[in-house]
Amino acid sequence: MREGEIIERLLRPIATHPAARGLADDAAVWSPPMGRELVLTHDVIVEGVHYLGTDDPSDIAWKLVAVNLSDLAAKGAEPAGVLIGLGLARPDDAWLERFASGLARVLVEHGTALFGGDTTTGAASAVLGCTAIGHVPRGQSLSRTGARAGDDLYVTGTIGDAGLGLAIALGEAPHDAALLRRYRLPVPRLAMGQGLAGAGAHAAMDVSDGLLIDAARMAKVSGVRIEITLADVPLSEAAAARLASGDAGRLAAASAGDDYELLIAAPPESRAALLTLSEAARLRLTRVGHVEAGEGFSVIGEGGAPVPVSRLGYEHGA
């Protein structure tokens, strides 16, 4: 399929929002809602790095958009639209059709418009980009820099499932549909994120490279010290059944990437509001640590003492 046909046949039917101008103009034109600030994020995923060339293109499209919506969720934003940049090699029509179907699915599921983008073939291997645009009431966006001494540290959902799902996708572990799904089809925690500012949370970020490394990053940019209690790291039943018991298993879960859960710092008086919010969002919320004055980061093991950690999570490569 030529680039023009990809747009005409596969993408235009998805781009129904008037801002997209039917993908027939140079740019999208959109009126943002009054009294809101915009939240803008752009993530790139690379074949062979963030996904496997053999993955279902529908799942790749889902993940491309979902990881960006997860960034919006972490800032408390409501998504409005995305622009998609596809640098493709020589995709066949079946690949393109599956990709477009996954794109349509993730956008409809999260009430998000396709505003525009660009499609090019002839790359040595695929590189896919997504810009997501959301909005939040003025002054209400969360930052990862706001954690304060005395805050509790919470995480949504369960941790480590996606890391186990990746092992399954690589053929290194026996099949489990739920774990694989957590790796392939992450769910941005939008409803939870949008309620955080109202509940009085001080800071939030999404957990993409691993709970430990992302918590260490929050500590650094907030200028505080964070302590995580390993025994409190929430595991799914499927993950608990696979991981070693005790500290070793929870360390593995908390240093695996791709969770796309929210990490939240909030004062003790926000606890009730946060629990109400998590119930409304039908999403588990677990206190996994706390914030202190000082600097640095530590992980407390079963014995109540700090555990040495050699690798906090996924560090982007050289």
Added chain:
Amino acid sequence: MREGEIIERLLRPIATHPAARGLADDAAVWSPPMGRELVLTHDVIVEGVHYLGTDDPSDIAWKLVAVNLSDLAAKGAEPAGVLIGLGLARPDDAWLERFASGLARVLVEHGTALFGGDTTTGAASAVLGCTAIGHVPRGQSLSRTGARAGDDLYVTGTIGDAGLGLAIALGEAPHDAALLRRYRLPVPRLAMGQGLAGAGAHAAMDVSDGLLIDAARMAKVSGVRIEITLADVPLSEAAAARLASGDAGRLAAASAGDDYELLIAAPPESRAALLTLSEAARLRLTRVGHVEAGEGFSVIGEGGAPVPVSRLGYEHGA
């Protein structure tokens, strides 16, 4: 350089706008100016397709941003910021430093902020994406769909220089600094674009794939017929000296890509305002054709009759 270092050492110093949050958060947070609509565009450039692996990385960065700002110019928008997505192979530090210097230069030159983005290494070859965000007074954005019967068709600047510059870059033509520069460092026609709605223009788009093919596209989406007079296609002195004389040379110029000039349809009563605007922008403006009722597109040669055209311009191909 690791991805974290690329951000910290090379990109953070450029991202001085508060919306960028020092590139230390999950997303940028920006308050758009009141009473304006947003104009959003995303273009991808691919190593080996849109630029050569041996090109100066500073020029690559310039072109990545400039081609997106050109889309904003065509809609009449004032640029606000960009998000940059870099899917890189294994760039060395010198490449990255040159890229960052070109990025800083194009952004400062056009008063545009670096809002955010993402950097990943490990791609088979480089794919670079840019989302540009601009704004325009509500209801004042131009579209390529607005051309009407009776309009004159204008183009800014000169046509065909960048096509000759590409031949020089490929080593297929003798050196000429000015022509090479038109290929490598396109200049978005922002001031001109921002004045078009006020001057009463009906339609505008940027010329990226060739004057003829882009004019044919405007005719198609506007539901009109466009006629271009070859003898009126504006050439630079450097281009005129290289091209065949008469129809053949002007056909070559008008079917070469990468001009990044503006193609404008406007009623005769806008002529004076457009000329005033082009003088203020110190930019040549030439009437190259007109718009009629009907459909289709034709090119009039020196003899006053339509000239058969086998290839209108650069068609993106699979």
